[in-house]
Amino acid sequence: MHELAVTRSILKIVLDHTEKNGGKRVRKIFLQIGEIRNLEEEWIQRYFDKISTGSLAENAEIKVIKVPVVFLCKICKNEFSASFREEKKILCSHCNSFEYDLLTGREFIIEKIEIE
């Protein structure tokens, strides 16, 4: 449901940048979304199609680049990925430590747009 609010923000930012750059039409919008986010590409596109009707971004295609979850071990500085949706314990793949930070996976970014 929050996809609608998110999609409105996307449209606003995209239109701002398109107008600033003298664009006539938006062709593509590239988003970077971390895997931990709960957003579905299909729904963003559907909402976007609805709310962008009549604007410069009408019919723009949304491309979502999913950013995987990567942890950084605080002990040995190893970067490793692990699934947080399974029951398995998450440990550093190199030194088995519990001490790590989430490095990537929470991204929520409009990366670039393709305009005419």
Place this chain on the structure above:
Amino acid sequence: MCEIKIIDIKQNILSENKDQANIIRQNLALKNIFMVNVMASPGAGKTSLIIETIKRLKDKLRIAVVEGDIESVVDSEKIIAQGIPAVQIRTGGACHLDAPMVSAAMDQLNLDLYDLLFIENIGNLVCPAEFDIGSDLQVMLLSIPEGDDKILKYPLMFSVCDVLLVNKTDYLFMSDFNRELLHRRAKELNPGIKIFDISCKTGEGVNDWSNWLMKKIESKLTSL
């Protein structure tokens, strides 16, 4: 032939909400107020938690509550019955509170009169996690009957909160809820998370949580 241009943006999708949240934070610092964002599923006990915490802190702090609800006003009526001012935000269908909504609710309060502001977010483990509302503390409440697997389904919520309160421990005796497993998973995803097991019904753990919160509030308000 038309020219195609690529424009680099690299901007957070919710940057506008974030900007508004930062304005709220500045305003809270100016007015010496500590804000707590309470997030949970429907029925986890958000209103009960706020009321039980108020009972323990109301002699020391001046408290107000902002109640987020999709349609009803039952929660704010319960707060007002405690003698505490409550402002109701009816989101009219929206599944989360965002910074502009909270900002508008704060405009209805005389902020010079309060030290602590509770925001009861909409009952939902998905959407509220996405929206920064300018709070000093993000609290997630999970109740025993919901099950220990919620962290696998809603990882973002567990990763953005500072405190996890595991409520309704009085139901543990008839449940296969594995507390150790939940604590371990929460720490894996969010190493800095603080966890309290509580029961708003029996009072178990509520003093510990309230005392901890009081210390947090004191450390912010004395540093300003």
